[in-house]
Amino acid sequence: MTPSAPGPALRVDALSFRYPGAGFGVRVESLALAPGEQVLLTGGSGSGKSTILHLIAGLIEPDAGHIFVNSTEINRLRAGARDHFRGRHIGMIFQTFNLLQGFSAVENVLVALMFSDLPRAQHRPRALELLASLGVERANAPIDQLSVGQQQRVAVARAVACSPALVLADEPTASLDPQNAEEAMTVIQQSCRACNAALLCVSHDPSLVSRFERRMTMPQLATTSAAIGGVLSSTSGGGAA
Amino acid sequence: MSMTDLTIVRKSLAAHFVSTLITALSVAIAVALLVVLFSLREHAQNSFKRGTGNMHVLISADASPLTSVLNNVFYANPPQKKLLMSDLDRLGLTPAAAAPGAEPTTRPRDPRLEWAIPVQSGDSFRSFKTMATTADFFAKFQxxxxxxxxxxxxxxxxxxxxxxLGDTVARQTGLKVGDEIYITHGWSNRSHAPVPGDTPATKTDDHDHDHADHNHDHDAPGDGPHIHNDHPIVIVGILEPTGSPHDRAVFIPLEASWIMHADEARAAAEPTPRPAREDNLTPDEKAVNAVYVRCRTNTIIGSFFDEMRRTQGITPALPNNQIVALFQIVGSIDQIILAIGVAVLVSSIVSVMLAVYSSMGQRRRQIAVLRVLGATRGRIVSLVLTESALIATIGALAGSALAIVGMRIASSVLLDRTGIYVDPWIDPLWLLVVGVATVLLGAVAGIVPALSAYRTSVVRSLRPLG
Structure with missing residues (x-):
């Protein structure tokens, strides 16, 4: 599957990774996300979903294979260049938000913009505008004074602040109650659409399934553990519930 | 305002405010200590030159030149040896008898000399030393x-x-012009610390004839306190401070000292002593401890000094050389003190390292988040080094302020307690040298925690808690 121009937001070919010294590993034969495309990857905990996100983000290096983000092969970049590239082109959202404690909402977004190409003078206006559009009312409040729902919105704002080509969401609703989860997912998907970022969302929350047109399960996407080495099937398009 | 590395560092320091404060304080104390030590060292030698002033050569009969300078200029101990005025006549240090009708001169007979001022110390008033001398001491010696x-x-x-009275004497005793005092023979061991509200007049209480440490071999023991009751001394002048040991001295005319000592000696030796007067003093009763000498030109000093050195029973001293020699003697102590100062600075820098390192544990998640957001390992290392250097910088700045205040305090305490004036001025160069060294050491202290930050595993640190 080779989407026509513009190039895919994400393309993964023959990727394999094994944790050093451990038996656990993952292998992905093929995966591609078109610009703005939103994909849900489901699977039980420990199935290697997060590992795949970390590989795509360049936080860990694969043993073999290719990862292209926005047509740049991220695993061929040197460490420093890979960090820079991640800051500019990949946004990440976490289950525990991973917001910087002691920083205000707007400061959390400003930290992300530090590593962007955006001129400094535009950082604060951009951060405030983004927070307002996501419904964060107290942009200058310390992060720990915001509700959980508001915190996740700040985390989303931070992820899309640099207008990334790809947003990786790792169990974004797992810490939220159903109502907040619903709202957070809406915000994430809308934000990605607004900046035409592709979204790869990893979750074991079945209630999210209906929100994605394209979804896949871990066994469909990747072989893990002892299964590595066998032929793996990759599924795209709908209907993989 | 956009976010900068410095903002992140500042927030991190604020998050560990108490630890930051304590660490910076320990750096500040070390910096202040080191700057004050450096400055004191530099100023101490200059300070010792105050006191010897414009004197070229100090003539005495002391055992060594250093003893002579310490005793006759810095009032270290009562001088042990005496010179008689007749000795000084022979050396050409006294003025020629005035020709009839001519103005009497105080210029010494030796034509190479500009002035020669005899001094005699060894007595005291309360805890202050007396200096018996001539009017030239004030007119010519500086x-x-x-x-x-x-x-x-x-x-x-x-x-x-x-x-x-020297400035310190007047300030500490509260004595004024017109008050009368009595001189104690020898140096009293008794403490006569002035008590606030104490009446300064001393007709009775400063009259102890303590012979425990008097050193004049012609003086007799066992005289009663009545003798010096005959010789109240009126304060006629109070000096401005000079920053020299002379600020702690009581100056009296040589004749007064001679008469008091002669009375004591005669009382011990004669059953019915004649009261001593200026016109019945014997040559033996006219003794001094030393002579302050200034040559007419600097080029004469060497030959005059050599001539004196060859003279039997005379110990000439070049005061400035003796002070340099003194500093060579104490030089090793000086270096030990400096080494202690450096050790304190290094230990405070180690505390910077520990403070930053111990905060690393709590900050792995922050570091991981920064990495996810695009910070390179190098940027993280630089953040940690900056933080460590910033603590050191805060410490260095506070320490400089502390040093400036500390020098003023040390200077005034030294002046009050020892009469040695130490310039409280701190050479900005010392502040700069110590400050820059501290900031650099601070950055070095950041290396260990920075390496720990460098190795932080992003993936592991991002895992959900629990």
């Missing part, structure tokens, strides 16, 4: 080169039973 004596009140002495 306690610091180019700085003549000035009076805060009254006049210099021009009669026998008069005294001029």
């Amino acid at each position: 306690p610091a080169e180019g700085v003549p004596w000035t009076l805060r009140d009254g006049a210099f002495f021009d009669g026998t039973w008069q005294a001029v």
Whole structure:
């Protein structure tokens, strides 16, 4: 599957990774996300979903294979260049938000913009505008004074602040109650659409399934553990519930 | 305002405010200590030159030149040896008898000399030392080169039973012009610390004839306190501070000292002693401890000094050389003190390292988040080094302020306690040298925690808690 121009937001070919010294590993034969495309990857905990996100983000290096983000092969970049590239082109959202404690909402977004190409003078206006559009009312409040729902919105704002080509969401609703989860997912998907970022969302929350047109399960996407080495099937398009 | 590395560092320091404060304080104390030590060292030698002032050569019969300078200029101990005025006559240090009708001169007979001022110490008033001398001591000798004596009140002495007080004496005793005092023979071991509200007049209480440490071999023991009751001394002048040990001295005319000592000696030796008067003093009763000498030109000093050194029973001293020699003796102690200062600085830098390192544990998640957001390992290392250097910088700045205040305090305490004036001015160069060294050491202290930050595993640190 080779989407026509513009190039895919994400393309993964023959990727394999094994944790050093451990038996656990993952292998992905093929995966591609078109610009703005939103994909849900489901699977039980420990199935290697997060590992795949970390590989795509360049936080860990694969043993073999290719990862292209926005047509740049991220695993061929040197460490420093890979960090820079991640800051500019990949946004990440976490289950525990991973917001910087002691920083205000707007400061959390400003930290992300530090590593962007955006001129400094535009950082604060951009951060405030983004927070307002996501419904964060107290942009200058310390992060720990915001509700959980508001915190996740700040985390989303931070992820899309640099207008990334790809947003990786790792169990974004797992810490939220159903109502907040619903709202957070809406915000994430809308934000990605607004900046035409592709979204790869990893979750074991079945209630999210209906929100994605394209979804896949871990066994469909990747072989893990002892299964590595066998032929793996990759599924795209709908209907993989 | 956009976010900068410095903002992140500042927030991190604020998050560990108490630890940051304590660490910066320990750096500040070390910096202040080191700057003060450096400055004191630099100023101490200059300070010792105050006191010897514009004197070229110090003549005495002491055992060594250093002893001579310490005893006759810095009042370290009562001088042990005496010179008679007749000895000084023979050496050409006294003025020629005035020709009939001519103005009497105080210029010494030796034509190479500009002045020669005999001094005699060894007595005391309360805890202050007396210096018996001539009027030339105030007219020609300067306690610091180019700085003549000035009076805060009254006049210099021009009669026998008069005294001029050094600044510290006047301030600590509260004595005023017109008050009367009695001189104690020898140096009293008793503490006579002035008590606030204590009446300064001393007709009775400062009259102990303590012979425990008097050193004049012609003096007799066992005299009663009545003898010096005959010789109250009137304060006629109070000097402005000079920053020299002379600020702690009571100055009286030589004649007064001679008469008091002669009375004591005669009382011990004769059943019915004749009262001593200026005109019945024997040559043996006219003794001094040393002579302050200034040559007419600097080029004469060497030959005059050599000539004196060859003279039997005379110990000439070049005061400045003796002070340099003294500093060579104490030089190793000096280096030990400096080494302690450096050790304190290093240990405070180690505390910076520990403070930053111990905060790393709590910050792995923050580091991981910064990495996810695009910070390179190098940027993280630089953040940690900056933080460590910033603590050191805060410490260095506070320490510099502390040093400036500390020097003023140390200077005034030294002046009050020892009479040694130490310039409180701190060379900005020392502040700069110590400050820059501290900031650099601070950055070095950040290396270990920075390496720990460098190795932080992003993936592991991002895992959900629990």
